[in-house]
Amino acid sequence: MLTRLLMVTASFVIATPALAGGCGMGAHTHDPREMAIKYFDKMDKNGDELLTKDEFTDSSFSKILKSFDILQPNEDGVVEKKAFTEAFIKAHSKPKTEA
Secondary structure, X not given: OHHHHHHXXXXXXXXXXXXXXXXOOOOOOOOHHXXXXXXXXXXXXXXXXXXXXXXXXXXXXXXHHOOHHHHOOOOOOOEEHHHHHHHHHHHHOOOXXXX
16 A cells, blocks of 8 residues: 555656646756745645545646545545655655665
């Protein structure tokens, strides 16, 4: 289940550069935590840190993911910001290499 969520969150970076907004020109990096928060906040219209199916459906991300269930809502039927952010960070963290 977590693996599927990690793969889905990876699709945000690959498939949604237009949704992320302009980055400007030149080389730069994105912090996974900042990106996760930005994506989640775009979907969480009322700012309660819980993503409902209706909020997801009304967001532009629903055109990319097609199903709210891919985000693995909890037993209350919502996706919590903390869980989303942690999964996104795990999916987008670079593995540490030995020097």
